[in-house]
Amino acid sequence: MSITVLLTIISLCAIGVTAAIILYFVAQKFKVIEDPRIDQVEDILPGANCGGCGYPGCRGFAEATVKAEELDGLFCPVGGSDTMSEVAKCLGKEVVAQTPKIAVVKCNGTCDNRPKHNKYDGAQSCAIQASLYCGESGCQYGCLGCGDCVSVCNFDAIYMGEDGLPKVIEDKCVACGACVEACPKNIIELRNKGPKDRRVYVACSSKDKGGIARKACSAACIGCMKCAKECPFDAITVENNLAYIDFEKCKLCRKCVAVCPTGAINETNFPPRKPKVEKKEVLNKEANTNKSEN
């Protein structure tokens, strides 16, 4: 009996040792030599695997950074400049700091602004709705409201507001561009986050002529050119009845917001404006005080 047990133990040990030896040589033979820096860079990266950089996941991006001569054109939108400078330090390369960006929704067509004239009850996907017809309202350019942007966002940074439009949560948005690609109406744009998160942009994508656009939505850009004329920095261009504010040129003076007749230009995170005091009133007041003094 004891011999059987002993034999079993010995034979099992022998098998184990042989297998270990074989495995060792096989491992040596088929060893994949990988740049250890790839692992280091991958550790630095946020690990979101969102694809915002254009590579399949963080490891793909890490491989690309290690392979690349220079880091031009390689940028992790999630980690931002901090992560990129760390990556650059690790690899001994230079990196150009990029201005942080954020997704903005270029549509103001809330339920109040844009009356619906039909009801869509098909599959809840903007892409499907867009391929079938123009949408529930009279505006063929506006938000369809099925939330394709919400479902593609890996960072829970966008949600459908009660007014029927997607809302971007500023702290969470990493500007990976997934929503920009998902939107069949192309109404989401990545714009500079701006100093103190302040931004001015045209929240409309309608290329319809003024009358038609206005009829479909009370907050539509009607291409009246007022903002373009008002802008002291030539940041606004009007093309196909639609104004566009170049965020590189815009100095956030907000003059365009004040002149827009439909309220199509949005401003975000600005302190409330001081109540305007009409010049005439001021003059009258002065005159009154003068009179009383006399």
Add this chain to the structure above:
Amino acid sequence: MLKTFKIGGIHPPENKLSKGKAIEVLPIPEKVMIPLSQHIGAPATAIVAKGDTVKVGQLIAKASGFISANIHSSVSGTIEKIDNIVDASGYPKPMIIIKVEGDEWEEDINKSAKINSNLEYNKDEIIEKVAKAGIVGLGGATFPANVKLMPPPGSTAEVLIINAVECEPYLTSDHSIMLEKGEEIIIGTHIIMKALDVKKAIIGIENNKPDAIKHLNEIAKKHIGIEICPLKVRYPQGGEKQLIKATINKEVPSGALPIAVGAVVQNVASVLAIYEAVQLNKPLFERIVTITGKSVASPGNYLCRIGTPIKNIIEAAGGIPTDTGKIIGGGPMMGKALTNIDAPITKGSSGVLILNTRESQREKSRDCIRCAKCVDVCPMGLEPFLLMTLAENNNLERLEKDNIMDCIECGSCSYTCPANRALLDYIRLGKGRTGQMIRNRKQ
């Protein structure tokens, strides 16, 4: 036993409410809007300008490319404008708007009711006349008819199949022309046989139209080579590939055209249009449209000029019922909900269906229970539940491998799904994207 196709298929309630109703002529509207793109392929180019006067049947837009079709004026009057007008889908499309004055026809159109059975034209003349008349597949696919009459080099047509199936529930426009224009259809079939140089033609008709089968059979007896083939009622028998399988028991390979098995399929309404074009010099500017629906006061079949606003035909049938939920352009299976009834009747409009609120409601979509009913009914032998999931996840390579491009978008899967899943919607999305990917790869 009646013939039919082998895999898949469904039998929805037929609801042919306007069955047996005589064709009525819809009054000419005050204004027509004629879209420049009423066919598959490149949109036609307008050759008239604002202020021009046109006659009925005058060419107003020319085909631009091999797969494209001429467009003729359906009324006489003055061109009011050529502009982008919102169509039935809500998107603006280029259209020619004509203000109607009188009803003056082009001189060379033969307006007499006498049937002309002389086959005096040769093959090339027939094809030229069909192309000139701007005839497209009137079943709904709107593929230019003349292109089908010219088999690509290396392939020869052996048999002509006339699609008189009308498998869509509710629609009866083809049925009505078979009853009233039987003689013309048979002569039209002969004309196409001559153009294709084939000796045999089969007219496939579903068995729910016994009067049409009997009527055409009597006429066909006097002609050689034309056979009427009664088919078992089954949707989507009107699909080209299903009809070929049902009538001649041949299977068109994946990705190939019917000519690969020596067949050419033409819709019965197109056959009538070809007869009129060749024998009467009459271009395609009017068609039969079914107006139907359970709440419609008087469902019927109307002869409409192309460009007539859809609302005119609804008014002719007694106006919009109060309980209307959706108005569908086409049949209930493959038709599309309209957003705008000011939009015009086009060459591809086979019917206008008014669904009441209860019928039109879409049930809430629930999770897939893996019952595989969709696989059972798919006439192309695909796996709709899988295609839908792949389309949702945008896995285009897998979709291509799983033959999504073979989908004929018949909607049998969505119809049968007990969980009310939007199978076809997603498959159509995936098909579009996969097609784009394949085209990009070829470039």
